[in-house]
Amino acid sequence: MAALSATIFTHLLVISIASLVLYWLINFREGFAFTSKVKPKIFNLHPLLMILGFIVFSGEAMITYKAFPATRKLLKLIHMILHLIALATGIFGVYAVFKFHNVSSIPHMYTLHSWIGLSCICLFGLQLLFGIVTFLFPGAESATRAKFAPWHIFFGVVIFLMAIVAAETGLTEKFFFLKLKQGQEALVVNFIGLLILLFGIFVGLTVAL
């Protein structure tokens, strides 16, 4: 019952985050494009893919495993597929920001956001590979799986929280790059940050329950 309420609230958060991010990037910013003379359109793919791809899908992967009614085998498959989607969108999102830096002659990897974010993606990839090999194909022996499971959960939560920290520092950076102060767009960006934090807390709650 508590898990069900937490899950419903978490999905309401996802809808709010998705709406606010799209409203921000389309209404206040330039929209998105993979190739465009309007360079910020390339940048805008970055927050779009990292938030609505990487963070939302990895959160969903964690919730599903705890709260979705299905066989263990099916749950593992869904858990893996959602994480693979998260990783693919995450890599594409990182590629977009590197491309934007290149076409705009902005240096790479000098901020805390970039350090935490790229470490997070690398650890995410390792954790996913290790998880698939240990728990799915070929899958370790039952005793080994049982031994590794709590560490898989702990590192999974840590990497997910690193993604949340990366999002919050990324939004803070963008706030200052755009020289936002106290206008409407500033409120929209800050509320996206608050909602992502709440999403992280509720995914954590679902895992802890």
Added chain:
Amino acid sequence: MAALSATIFTHLLVISIASLVLYWLINFREGFAFTSKVKPKIFNLHPLLMILGFIVFSGEAMITYKAFPATRKLLKLIHMILHLIALATGIFGVYAVFKFHNVSSIPHMYTLHSWIGLSCICLFGLQLLFGIVTFLFPGAESATRAKFAPWHIFFGVVIFLMAIVAAETGLTEKFFFLKLKQGQEALVVNFIGLLILLFGIFVGLTVAL
């Protein structure tokens, strides 16, 4: 054994964080003062007190309760006292930045960092009050305490992680206010951020073990 190793490593992290923060604020910045014509000296009290006071002491309070060999009664007292020190330094640190804004005519509370940070301090105060009343003076009945304990731990971890997120967004803000790019000070600030993140992860690990 694992808890002992985690605790030793966490304390090495505390020493590194303290050294780097002092090195940053004294060597690259103006040092600290509560009253000074050099206004940034007032600001500098803010990162000093929030990191070496609020975050370090609340982390220590959590670790102590798990890893320090003492009676339950004594552990609760130490846990409370360390949290009270954390709250006092936290409030003083927030006061310092409000004072700096006032003397410099900078608006208050318009960034994501300020929203997350102030929410964190308020929730911290509520959690501490609730914890003291439930577990110490006067203390609820045994069954009620047992019922509340897991929620006390969950919200404690959430509020601590909010403090970590506030620190990371705060360092990101300062990075841009100071217009740091790729120099030595930028590396020092970013490494403080990475070490605080690691500190958060290791405190979480100690609680989870």
